[in-house]
Amino acid sequence: MSDPVGHQGPAASGPAPAAGMPENVEYRVAHLQDRLAAEELGELGVRAEVRAGAIALTGTVPSAQCRETVLRLAREELAGLTVHADLVVAQTARPDHAEEL
Amino acid sequence: MIRVAAVGDIHMGPDSEGLLRPAFETLPDCADLLLLAGDLTRHGTPQEARVVAREVRGLPVPVVAVLGNHDHHDEQPEKVTEILREAGATVLEGEGTVVECAGGRVGVAGTKGFGGGFVGRSAGEFGEPVMKEFVRTTRRSADSLHAALKKLDEEDCTARVALTHFSPVADTLAGEPPEIHPFLGSYLLAEAIDTAGADLAVHGHAHLGTEHGMTAGGVRVRNVAQPVIRRAFNVYRLGTA
Numbered sequence: 001m002s003d004p005v006g007h008q009g010p011a012a013s014g015p016a017p018a019a020g021m022p023e024n025v026e027y028r029v030a031h032l033q034d035r036l037a038a039e040e041l042g043e044l045g046v047r048a049e050v051r052a053g054a055i056a057l058t059g060t061v062p063s064a065q066c067r068e069t070v071l072r073l074a075r076e077e078l079a080g081l082t083v084h085a086d087l088v089v090a091q092t093a094r095p096d097h098a099e100e101l
Numbered sequence: 102m103i104r105v106a107a108v109g110d111i112h113m114g115p116d117s118e119g120l121l122r123p124a125f126e127t128l129p130d131c132a133d134l135l136l137l138a139g140d141l142t143r144h145g146t147p148q149e150a151r152v153v154a155r156e157v158r159g160l161p162v163p164v165v166a167v168l169g170n171h172d173h174h175d176e177q178p179e180k181v182t183e184i185l186r187e188a189g190a191t192v193l194e195g196e197g198t199v200v201e202c203a204g205g206r207v208g209v210a211g212t213k214g215f216g217g218g219f220v221g222r223s224a225g226e227f228g229e230p231v232m233k234e235f236v237r238t239t240r241r242s243a244d245s246l247h248a249a250l251k252k253l254d255e256e257d258c259t260a261r262v263a264l265t266h267f268s269p270v271a272d273t274l275a276g277e278p279p280e281i282h283p284f285l286g287s288y289l290l291a292e293a294i295d296t297a298g299a300d301l302a303v304h305g306h307a308h309l310g311t312e313h314g315m316t317a318g319g320v321r322v323r324n325v326a327q328p329v330i331r332r333a334f335n336v337y338r339l340g341t342a
Contacts, residue, residue, distance in 0.1 A: 060328030
């Protein structure tokens with residue numbers, strides 16, 4: 001996902017900025033990370049960083065369904081912001097060689 | 102030669118049922134035992150633990166596990182342990198076990214471990230009670246790892262492996278923000294490994310870290326978090342090089 005996401009999602013969590021104050025994107029990113037950990041995912045392995053005004057989501061998640069859930073939560077929490085996601089689903093193939101120690 | 106397969110941080114939930122089983126069923130071809138380095142579940146619920154149990158039940162190689170911080174989140178690590186044991190896995194916390202393999206006896210000492218950081222940048226047992234308890238938790242874990250490794254030293258093991266979830270060294274955290282290193286491991290674990298002796302140390306927890314590291318005493322350390330190794334498991338052959 002790398003498009004600005006619309007405002008149609010549920011309201012973001014956390015206190016709203018006071019009237020006349022600029023919105024603080026860093027706190028919104030922190031709230032996203034809180035939700036990733038606290039809700040159905042228990043996800044601590046996704047990194048969310050502000051880069052050049054956009055949010056970069058990176059990391060490895062356990063399943064394709066987890067990836068979709070991360071993206072949904074990001075759409076909800078970061079509505080209106082540009083999100084670049086590079087989320088990898090953990091690979092489950094057996095190794096093709098061993099390390100000799 | 103002893104062939105050790107290992108993976109951590111598989112973070113299983115209902116939607117990952119059966120994902121690792123096909124690879125695990127090939128284990129007898131390449132490994133003598135499978136080590137699970139904690140964070141086997143997402144929240145440590147019995148439901149998630151049962152998914153892990155089905156993944157390892159009846160495997161033709163012995164399975165030895167430690168729990169991770171995720172496996173404690175639901176505050177019933179005893180239940181998670183019971184479910185994994187019922188499926189045939191040996192779950193270690195501050196103790197050791199000996200696995201008989203074709204290549205010899207391998208002793209595995211296991212503990213979850215905890216944080217605190219690394220020399221020069223570590224938390225101290227000082228100040229508020231909660232801070233002291235944080236460091237004492239790590240110290241107790243490291244002490245139990247030391248005692249378990251020492252005990253295995255008297256049990257005629259061909260090789261000894263230290264199995265933790267948290268990292269004993271900063272080497273294998275390369276790629277993680279340095280600011281969070283104190284939450285990823287502790288030098289106390291490495292000190293325990295170096296003073297008691299081991300042939301290999303295996304851990305997980307640091308998804309953004311790297312696989313290879315070494316303690317100050319020269320014990321090879323491998324971060325086997327699944328996001329790091331990008332496979333169902335890795336295999337280390339001890340006694341070949």
